[in-house]
Structures are given as C-alpha cells and as structure tokens.
Amino acid sequence: MLTLINREFQDHVAYLVLGVLIAAGTVAAMLHSALWEMEEATAVLFVVVAVALFIIFCALGSAQMAGDRANRISSLLATLAVTRSGILTARVLVGLLTILLTLGPIIVTGIVLLHVLAAPLAFYWGVVLEVAATLFLTGVACYCVGLQMGWTGSKVLVLIGSLVLLSLVAPVLVIKGFGVEAIAVLLLWIAASLLRIWHTFRMVSL
Secondary structure (H helix, E strand, O other), rough: HHHHHHHHHHHHHHHHHHHHHHHHHHHHHHHHHHHHHOOHHHHHHHHHHHHHHHHHHHHHHHHHHHHHHHOOHHHHHHHOOOOOHHHHHHHHHHHHHHHHHHHHHHHHHHHHHHHOOOOOOOOHHHHHHHHEEEEEEEHHHHHHHHHHHHHHHHHHHHHHHHHHHHHHHHHHHHHHOHHHHHHHHHHHHHHHHHHHHHHHHHHHOO
C-alpha cells in the first residue's frame, strides 16, 4: 500500500505543489490583511482561493482516473499482486492528503486570527469546527466529482458531472451555510460518489 501511495504522489505531485503554493500565498495574504485591517480584501481573496483550490482538487481526481484509462495503469499494477480496491484506496488517500495539506494551513491560520482578533463568543468553537468541516468536505466532494469525470471518456458525462457539482455543492453552501445541514449533504454526496466509483472501478474491465 505504501508503494502505491508513493507512486500516486510521484505521478501527481504537481497538483500538491500547486495547492501548497496557493495555500502559502493565501496564509501570507491573510496575515498581511489582518495586520492592516483589510477585512474586505480578505473576504474576496478567500472566495477566489476557494474556487481555485476546488478546481485543483477536481482536476487531481480527474487526472488520476483519466491517466489510468489512457495508459492502462491498473492493468499493469494488477499483475503485481495488488487488488483494484488497493489501487483505488491508495488514490483516494493521496487525494485526501492533498486536500488536507492544502486546506489545513489556511484553516489553521484563520482559526488563529479569529482567536486573536475576534471577541470570544460562546458558540465560537462550534462555528469554527462547522466551517472547517464544510470546507474540507467541499474539497473532497469536488475531488470525487473529478474521479468520476476522469473515469468516463464521454464529454457529455463530463459536462453533466460539472453541472452536478455546481447544482449540488454551491446551493448547499449558499442556502444552508457552513453548518450541520451542509455537512450532512456533503457526506451523503461523497459516500454515494465513492461507492459508485468503487463499484465501476472494480467491475469494469481494465
């Protein structure tokens, strides 16, 4: 398993590097905005960065599966005494670690700044945890859409996948906000996506 994970990291390290660079720049901008009291600029930056990172997560999932279809990587790995489930598990773990390493620094910086600059509130930690969980799960949902998009060669289905992502994730955040309802919907979406990916990946001939 460690060998498979290492291979996935090596094959898709560009996405991790790009995400980490964006995260580092975002952390620096957040600190600068906090020191100079530029809250509006920080809000705009947050939206732009979130969209960019979610696109990267989607592209990572798509690249992992599209590369497999094009180069028949799983067919080769399957001859080396590894299972399809193991291959997919390694890919998903790499995706989750990439999301965590990218969003983690931004979320931690935001928590520290809120703790230092904002007045303490009774519901503070509950709100912080809900926002952090929603952001992480949104990233995972985008990644799952990428996995499904990459595994199909149909441009029509790719377009449908993109529309599904926009029609499900965006309204959840806009209408429900960063809360328990959004977390529940995202968890259901992620679970259904991973189940479908796991089923098709194991059953379709490689």
